[in-house]
Amino acid sequence: MKINIITIVLVFITSTLTAGGPWPQPKGKGYFKLSEWWTVFDQHYTDSGMIDPNLTTGIYNTTFYGEYGITDRFTAVVNAPLFSRTYMNNLRSSTTNEIIIAGESLNGVGDIDLGVKYGLTKPGSNIPISVTLGVGIPTGNPSGGSQGNLQTGDGEFNQSIQIDGGKSFKLFNKNAYLSSYAGFNNRTNDFSEEFRYGLELGIGLFNQKLWVATKLNGIKSFKNGATAETVNSTSLFANNSEFTSVALDFNYYITRRVGVSISYATAINGAIIAAAPAYSVGVFYDMK
């Protein structure tokens, strides 16, 4: 039962990478993406929402994301951090230059999320609505390093349900869309449950070769889990993390099906979470 602010960043990552919207993939079609996501932070939001410094910490994830249409209404979803690296810097004396606390790193597989999206409305509906059931599998390492404070996963199974809705329309005579979601994340091992929400506005430019999207994502904790006071205090337990983040995504189709993506995301408020931007670059294959 160990988690730290790093893990919360991973949640933050997932939210910004997997916003597939309410549109299930058509049967036999899919969307696949390989991306590199990273953040390096030397400050974080405290439990009171203020910003405090911390030892510089870096997290790098090489992630495969995929959606595949099993039927026109059922879509399988996977988000798999195939390689996750986290590290903390050395802490040195500015007086003697000697290392006070040696930096450490941890490499491995991250936690894998699997899900199934079901279209509640018929394909081609004017206002599509879908529901996604997801499970988080603790394939990562929740307690690496000499202090057990380095993680590539949170060490807990979780189950989530999410409802997405959206609408396609014309904006400045261009194809555009607006989608939103709300979800509930049930977590095990005394972690607090979470309410997740998001809003996304996207527009296709240059004959829809370039899609630009702005996103707002958030997590509100139910604060019904354990804290350092209620668990063995020697465990590295932080809970009740929250954030609101904004993101900007650029997806450019190099060919009809293959493209590259770049994204930037940052928390605008939060609690027990990194206070630094996150970046992602990737290449995708869209079987449209």
Add this chain to the structure above:
Amino acid sequence: MKNFKSIFFLSLIILASSCIEDDFVEDMIDPQIRFTSIIDTIGFNDTYQFEHIFLNNIGEIEQVDAIYTSSNPDIIPITEEGLASGLETGEAMISVSYETEDFSVKDSLRVVVGESTVTSLQKTSGQIMTTTFYELEGDFEFIETENGVTLSIAENYKASTALPGLYVYLSNNKNSIANALEIGPVEVFSGAHEYQIDDVGFDEFSFIVYFCKPFNVKVGDASL
């Protein structure tokens, strides 16, 4: 395939930048010397061996050739090594000092010659205060005991439960836990409680430091 190769190599470049680097802590302090064996009365015709510690510019104990002196050698003579005698009724200032080309440090103590040598147990008090935005506050008493010291924290103490791995230390540098004594993990987050610390001198440390161990972040401190 070309694009996947590109992202693969780009990932390698990004990952190559993910190396462990250095953060620095501002840990310079003024060197100091202080008595660690304190008496206020030395017995007539008794002898007493004074002791001291010298702390360098990062609060680390260093062995140095300090010199003891007495302001009134006719009443309390003392050797350069700190062995004092009570010769006459009266009082004297006993000092220990150390000097280099760069600095000089000194500590002094008023000692009276009386019927017998008196070594009373010492006690101090103060307030623990947060140095971050995490809640941490409370009064404390630091009491010398036969076996060491007791850190007694008052009823008005409160600490955030949001931080994992909060530990208490005794240190001579409030910005660093290098050379500090780890008392143990924080297990009480509100109200009175105590830490018994054996084999520690009352004057051995200058600060109480609260430190989030897994994230290497200082959370609060108090002066002893």
